[in-house]
Amino acid sequence: MTEDEICRGASLSLPPDVEEALCQCGGIAGLVERLPEEGILERESALHRALADPFRLKILAMLAVQPFCVCVIKAVLGIADSKLSYHLSVLKTAGLIVGEAQGNWIIYRLTGEGSVWAQQIAGSGRS
Amino acid sequence: MTEDEICRGASLSLPPDVEEALCQCGGIAGLVERLPEEGILERESALHRALADPFRLKILAMLAVQPFCVCVIKAVLGIADSKLSYHLSVLKTAGLIVGEAQGNWIIYRLTGEGSVWAQQIAGSGRS
DNA sequence: ACACTGTTTCAAATAATGTTGAAACAATGG
């Protein structure tokens, strides 16, 4: 096996410049090694999945103003109770919001990570 | 209708502190107004949907090192051609990567937005 | 023209997510 074949990690034919760059990265094996760990990728993709819905982004945007109870969020979004509850649970599971009982109501607010993302949403329409 | 009722936008009963805060936000109507536009929310959630998969995060991570052709990406990820092609198309549609033909191969690289997100992934395991 | 390689497309099967309405729960006030 030639040195080039070792670099490539298999017998791939490639454009010359890609092949050279690949060698400098330690070949296929080198690239595989430097990928983020599976656990990190899982967590990261789960986070983005939670952010991948307009209702949920709206919820984060309004909680960035102020913590609110479910009934206010419901009035702003104009959706059914159970639907809202589902989306709240997705955000809660992702660690973006937390709910705390206060008398008759449950007040939801952003977590630290939730407010980072809420800011990002607020800023996404900037010029 | 009392001023409070105007603030609430409807006859909701609320914890006193939430009610006051709601009034200062312009009530339900005020909150609805300050939500990001529908178009922005759609775009933002579509972006996160594209980032919501470990294979796609891996692709972004490796393209952050260097542009590569499909066959190298395939070797690193160890998945079938058509599956990879699907994930590449999701990333392409989201504007995170672009592919350019070069001889026999198609070389994919990050767009500006793609590299912003790729950095975010790379940094997510930091101490 | 032919065979080959790298890549994409397609349709069918499967899996994951989101929606709905009804029912359940928990706390409050009568």
Next chain:
DNA sequence: CCATTGTTTCAACATTATTTGAAACAGTGT
């Protein structure tokens, strides 16, 4: 204890995303 209000849970269903394998396409070299 009962009725009410705010919220969650559940199961059925609808929708959307992902995976698969086969077939198609485009470009190269023969």
